[in-house]
Amino acid sequence: MVGLVLVVAGVLCLGLYQLYVSITTKKKLPDGAKPLPGPMNLPFIGRVHDVPAEGSWLKFHEWGQKYGPIYTMDMFGSTHIWISSESVATDLLSRRSTIYSDRPVIPNLPDNRYSGNYLALAGRNDTWKRQRKLAHGLMSVSAAQDLHAYPTRERDRLLWLVATQPAEYREWIEQFTSRTVARLSWGSAAPADTLRVTTQGLLETISPAGALPNVVSFLAGLPRWASPWKRREAARHAVEEKLFTRCVASVREGMEGSEARPSFVQTFLSDRSPGGKYADVEVWDAMYTVGQMAIAGALTIGSPIQSFLLAMLHFPEWQRKLQEEIETVCEGRCPQWSDRERLPMVRAVVKEVLRWRPPVPTGIPHAVEKDDVYEGYFIPKGATIHALEWSITRDPVMYPDPEIFNPARWLEESYPTYKAPLTTYPNLANYSQFGFGRRTCQGVSIVEQDLFLTMGGLAWAMDIIPKRRPDGSAVPVHWNDFTPLLIAKPAAFEFDVIVRKGRESLLRQMHEEAGSGDDVEKQAFNGQATKEGLFTKEASDLSEVKGQYQDFEKGDAHMQRTQC
Structure with missing residues (x-):
């Protein structure tokens, strides 16, 4: 009872302090400037x-439709534009990137800006610049190696699973993504299952709909014992750090035995000798850079990929057109990169x-x-500052009939989005979906390859059709029902x-x-973890930490509802 009283009193104090700060720090407008439009804020x-x-x-x-292309609103004392x-x-985030490239503090992840553990969420500081440069170097060098085979291999596995068990499509797609990035990062699919656990946990941690302190920001001031969100994130981070450490150790062991498969970590470790490109880069930096990639x-x-299936059900004519092009070009074989x-x-x-269903509809702030x-x-x-991708992709001038799924807008000269030559365009380079300015996603080429292979492969392999009830009527398929987290899924x-x-x-x-x-x-990966002493009582067994996180997951109905 005393503990509950202390928590309530603490919350009230934090709330009053937040109110005081928001009132006393409001700035006067510079001469000649005017306030941004927006809905009237309540105290x-x-x-x-x-x-x-x-x-x-x-x-x-x-x-946005009411107040214009840029507007403001407050949420518990924080200004959001x-x-x-x-x-x-583009004007603000790209052309003025020298002052618009920082990241905000995430209340439920307060070390996101400076810890070096969250590359995409890090503040604009020396650690971020160093890790971003490292990520660019690893992806550039690895692109010339044998990494293009990994997405194709996992795509081939995915096609059979969807073709034979379509009801489990979300599971198969999540396996495809985690296994592909695990191979690219560490040369093995063995870490994929644990990667999925910590990835979903991080998405919950950073999403406004996933953790209450991200909306009611003063709750971030609660001590860990009084904050289920902090305890859950601590357990998740422990899983993550064990996983990343284990993966680097496994790659190093493979290199010593001449068994290492090409990967980002293998590229890094192979060029760390004196005078090498990465001689001065700490292993910890590379471990977290690759892990966050x-x-x-x-x-x-x-x-x-899930939205592609949704589109094929609502717009089946494009499935037929897609199949016709693939048949003409590939003559019966599955499309390759x-x-x-x-x-x-x-x-x-x-x-x-x-464009039709942006995966990050609110943008990364x-x-x-x-x-x-x-x-x-x-x-x-x-x-x-939020670049609202949902609105950007619904500009009726740039994208006529924006709610209609229409790939022709990228292929026909009559559309403002058309660009020649068609041997090069359309592509995903400089697409707003991947951010602006200095915060543009560095992995666009990898994403493009993965999506090209999976969507082309699915169209080649099978017809995606409505499910029928016993009476012959089609089971309804929703139009725009998505999970509420920062990265939204159907x-x-x-x-x-x-099957065709x-x-x-x-x-x-x-x-x-x-x-x-x-x-x-899997045997090599698990054996290496034991050999390196990562499963000692002192270091804590990874599976136990993972179980701790999953206990939090089971107790959270919202997590259960949004888990894919």
């Missing part, structure tokens, strides 16, 4: 009561899926580092597949070849 809470728990981007889009125009986002990939790639120049429609479908004035409007230092839907003529035996063979060696990889 202390701002407009938080108007933001729905699910589909928040639809409300922000509605406000929403941009619903690509040109405004893996998490970013595991988080983002699955959503558009080397076919991309001759498959513009596959590339157009990939880009249109991302930036923070402005100094006071600024834009088009006469005052933007205060420290404000959180809510579950039902469908059936028909002559494909079944090929799919079985592709699946068998893709899965060969999995047991050997």
Whole structure:
């Protein structure tokens, strides 16, 4: 009882302090500047009561239509600025990137800006610059190695699983993403299962809908014993650190025995000798840089693949057109990455899926580092800046009939988005979906390859069709029901597949070849962890820490509902 009283008193004190700070730190407008438009804020809470728990981007889009391409609102004393125009986002986040490239503090992850543990969420500081340079170097060098085979291998495994068990499509897609990024990062799919656990946990930690302190920010001041969100994140982070340590040790052991497969970590370790490119880079830096690259990939790639299936059910004519192009070019075989120049429609479908259902509809937030004035409007230092992708991709001038899934907008000259030559365009380079300015995603080429292979492969292998009830009627498929987290995924839907003529035996063979060696990889990975002493009582068994996190997961109904 005493503990509860202390918690309540602490929350009230924190709330009053937050109110005091928000009142006393409001800045006067510079001469000649005017305040940004936006909904009228209520004292202390701002407009938080108007933001729905699910589909928040639809409300922000509605406000953008009312108040214009840039507007402001408060949430518990924090200033949020929403941009619903690509040109405004480019002006601020790209052309003024020297002051718009920071990240805000995430209340439920207060060390995100400076710890070096969260590359994509880090503040604009020396650690971020160093890790970003390292990530660029690893991906550039590895692109010339044998890493392109990994997405193809995992795609081949995915096709058979979806073709034979379509009801479990979300599981198979999540396996594809985690296994692919694990191979790219560490040369093995063995870490994929644990990677999925920590990845989903991090998404919960950073999402406004996933952790209450991200909305009611003063709750971040609660001590760990009084904060279930802090305890859950501590358990998740322990899993993550054990996993990353274990993966680096496994790659090093493989290199010593001449068994290491190509990977980002293998690229790093092989060039660490005196005078080498990475001689001065700490292993810890590389461990977390690569680990966060893996998490970013595991988080983002699955959503558009699920949205592709949704699009094929609502717009089946594009499935037929896609299949016709693949048949003409590939003559019966499954599309390969080397076919991309001759498959513009596959590339157009990939880009249109991302536009039609953006996986990060609210955008990844930036923070402005100094006071600024834009088009006469005052933007205060420290404000959180959101490039609202849902609105950007619904610009009726750039994207006529924006709610319609229409890959032709990338292929035909009559559309403003058309660009020649079709052997190169459309592609995902410089696409707003991957951020702006100095915060542009560095893994665009990997994402593009994964999506090209999976969407092209699914169209080649099977017809995606509505599921029928016993009376012959089609089971309804939702139009726009998505999970509420920062990276949104379609809510579950039902469908059936028909394996296309002559494909079944090929799919079985592709699946068998893709899965060969999995047991050997797992044995090597688990054996190395034991050899390195990572499972000692002092260090704590990874599986026990993982179980601790999963206990939190089981007790959280919201986590259960949004888990894919």
